Amino acid sequence: MSAVAERSIELPYESLMGLAKPKQHHPRLRRQNDATISVREQVLADFGAFQQSGHWNPNPSGKLGDERDRRLYTQLLQGLARHHRLLETVVQERLHHGIQLKPEIAAALALGVFELLHMERIPAHATLNELVGVVRQQSGTAPSRLVNGVLRNLQRDLESDKPVPGEQPLAIRTSHPDWMVERWIQNYGAEQAVQICEANNRFSGITICPGLGLSGAELQQSLAKEGVSAAPHSRVPEALLVEQAASLWETRAYEEGRFWVQDTSSQVITHLLAERLEGSVLDVCAAPGGKSLGLVLNGVRLQAVCDLSTRRMRRVRNNFERCQVPCPPLLVADGTTLPLPDDSVDAVLLDVPCSATGTIRKNPDIKWTCSATELLNWRPLQSQLLHEAARVVRPRGVIAYATCSLEPEENVRQVQTFLEEMPKFVLEPWSVSKPLPSAWACWETREGAWQMLPDDTTMGFYAAFLRCAT
Structure with a gap:
């Protein structure tokens, strides 16, 4: 049993849309007179709280009103945690030597880097405009200009096919602590340690088990009728892999106990x-x-x-x-x-x-x-x-x-x-x-x-x- 607190499950970005070929998603921007917090504001607030307290809770709960925004929140927050060391490295490569960032500015830059590198379905201008606006509102004009400059510099590099980031050690490239990677190299060898670190950054969906009296094929057919695609797992009999689980928890199959989630x-x-x-x-x-x-x-x-x-x-x-x-x-x-x-x-x-x-x-x-x-x-x-x-x-x-x-x-x-x-x-x-x-x-x-x-x-x-x- 894991000693880790219960967490929500990160889903691939494609599944957040609930469509095989999702349209580009433009997360709601916060208007000047709108009290509703934006997705990125909530992500930055909760990631800052995690950095201070060590308490991890990637669950938007009632913080965001729109279901699609809540799923995007989980994707962004998990992405910050999963790739944080590499994101920091990309930021530092684009700062003048000696610049010390406040934690909230560093987090905003890391979030922007993550979106530009990993969230291609969100237009770059949407990422830049809102993050710059959030930083301007919370920290002032000068920090917002810094954020704008660093992210636009990265955007130009990506558009010109410049490698981002450059060659990095395994621990930085896969965003793990040095001591953790060194342990795995010592215990499993260098080649296996690489596979472990790379696998840790890939999470393609969830696996479910068919309930009482059901076969995997029958559960697969039942979910398909409700618009949820599930595929047989390649190595585990009867298990189904659900990559696009946007509506899985609202199905009759879930309510009636036809499956449960298990790794x-x-x-x-x-x-x-x-x-x-x-x-x-x-x-x-x-x-x-x-x-x-x-x-x-x-x-x-x-x-x-x-x-x-x-x-x-x-x-x-x-x-x-x-x-x-x-x-x-x-x-x-x-x-x-x-x-x-x-x-x-x-x-x-x-x-x-x-x-x-x-x-x-x-x-x-x-x-x-x-x-x-x-x-x-x-x-x-x-x-x-x-x-x-x-x-x-x-x-x-x-x-x-x-x-x-x-x-x-x-x-x-x-x-x-x-x-x-x-x-x-x-x-x-x-x-x-x-x-x-x-x-x-x-x-x-x-x-x-x-x-x-x-x-x-x-x-x-x-x-x-x-x-x-x-």
């Missing part, structure tokens, strides 16, 4: 577990409950679904009710002190809180809110959760330990330490009990654990199947 990596591990878990199963750290829902639909008997948060457990219950699936018993409890006797369940699914570095594709703020010193702060809790799960598992039972982290300290090394401290447990390869689909075999490590790295179809995920031998 492909989580869908894969749910498929594996459904084929391998037997007897009574306890899902710890379960909210928001996507894996629980998938397991129940695949015939797994969940003795209880457990999470520490009452609010998040309400979300679990609501998901089961919307999808019209019988909800297993819900247990609000601390996973480190479960109110269960020793040797009381056959299996524990333990999707632990972690650094969530495998989810940067959809949660780009992690790059800037996580530091090298804080990255591994979840390790003690992960260890406590593992040992408590070991207490309640019966002999010959299993613990399915999982994270959405790319960091070995939270994955393979955490498991190695646990096995040394609890010698009655062994790491059981996923392919031992049942052959793996050919499209998934590459994700099993030599040791028998499960390691998915970010690519064009999945996010990062780790899972180990730990068997109690006695």
